[in-house]
Amino acid sequence: MASRHTVLMRLVASAYSIAQKxxxxxxxxxxxxDLGIVEKTCAxxxxxxxxxxxxxxxxxxxxxxxPKLTIIGEELVVWVDPLDGTKEYTxxxxxxxxxxxxxxxxxxxxxxxxxxxxxxxxxxxxxxLGRTIWGVLGLGAFGxxxxxxxxxxxxxTTTRSHSNKLVTDCVTAMxxxxxxxxxxxxxxxxxxxxxxxxxxxxxxxxCKKWDTCAPEVILHAVGGKLTDIxxxxxxxxKEVKHMNSAGxxxxxxxxxxxxxxVPESVKKALVP
Numbered sequence: 638m639a640s641r642h643t644v645l646m647r648l649v650a651s652a653y654s655i656a657q658k659x660x661x662x663x664x665x666x667x668x669x670x671d672l673g674i675v676e677k678t679c680a681x682x683x684x685x686x687x688x689x690x691x692x693x694x695x696x697x698x699x700x701x702x703x704p705k706l707t708i709i710g711e712e713l714v715v716w717v718d719p720l721d722g723t724k725e726y727t728x729x730x731x732x733x734x735x736x737x738x739x740x741x742x743x744x745x746x747x748x749x750x751x752x753x754x755x756x757x758x759x760x761x762x763x764x765x766l767g768r769t770i771w772g773v774l775g776l777g778a779f780g781x782x783x784x785x786x787x788x789x790x791x792x793x794t795t796t797r798s799h800s801n802k803l804v805t806d807c808v809t810a811m812x813x814x815x816x817x818x819x820x821x822x823x824x825x826x827x828x829x830x831x832x833x834x835x836x837x838x839x840x841x842x843x844c845k846k847w848d849t850c851a852p853e854v855i856l857h858a859v860g861g862k863l864t865d866i867x868x869x870x871x872x873x874x875k876e877v878k879h880m881n882s883a884g885x886x887x888x889x890x891x892x893x894x895x896x897x898x899v900p901e902s903v904k905k906a907l908v909p
Contacts, residue, residue: 652738652750655698659691659736660754660767683723691719714741716850722821731755735823739850741873748773749851751823772858784832794825794834799843807840807903826852829889836895837887840903845879863887883909
């Protein structure tokens with residue numbers, strides 16, 4: 638047990654350092670002026686030079702320090718999203734962008750690192766850019782100030798670029814006071830822990846395990862909850878399918894209220 642914890646903390650420390658380096662790469666690509674955009678599957682599924690460079694940097698750095706990284710002790714798995722919110726990155730919505738490194742053990746997300754390369758970017762030319770949020774289940778989450786939406790307010794954060802009728806129907810059923818349509822799963826979870834939104838609702842296939850692993854840990858470490866639309870916990874073992882085919886429902890507080898309002902028609906349409 639002690640050996641396993643030692644490996645985990647070494648891995649978290651390395652991932653924290655690597656995430657900060659990744660944030661610098663993301664900022665450098667913007668500064669150089671050539672995003673190197675390619676379409677992966679469609680016009681809304683993009684990849685940039687920053688995606689490729691960060692992916693290479695994270696994988697090579699972790700592989701160098703942990704040569705048996707894919708599975709350590711046969712059950713420790715790392716899920717990486719080199720640039721969460723790529724479409725927003727290409728459109729200059731820089732506060733939506735994050736780098737995500739999630740660590741899972743026996744299928745459960747247990748540690749996560751979120752780097753926001755452009756945190757504080759609207760504070761002026763002399764502002765220090767970027768921050769790294771990290772968390773470990775049982776230890777806590779760090780790098781931010783926890784805030785909550787005022788009691789009685791229902792503010793929903795949801796997809797900006799991947800909406801459809803299921804998403805709209807589910808959001809409407811929450812009877813929201815406001816709806817925030819933004820990019821990036823990491824960014825949406827940050828909205829929850831900083832009191833800008835009370836629930837993240839995405840009633841559609843689309844986001845993947847590398848989108849949710851790290852953010853889930855941060856949320857769970859401060860008492861929140863993230864599941865699929867049916868209320869099932871997400872699994873992160875190496876054999877699991879990458880797509881979160883039954884969507885995502887996440888809250889910092891009052892999970893049961895939001896879960897109870899998911900329409901049956903939405904549940905029937907989304908198969909776990």
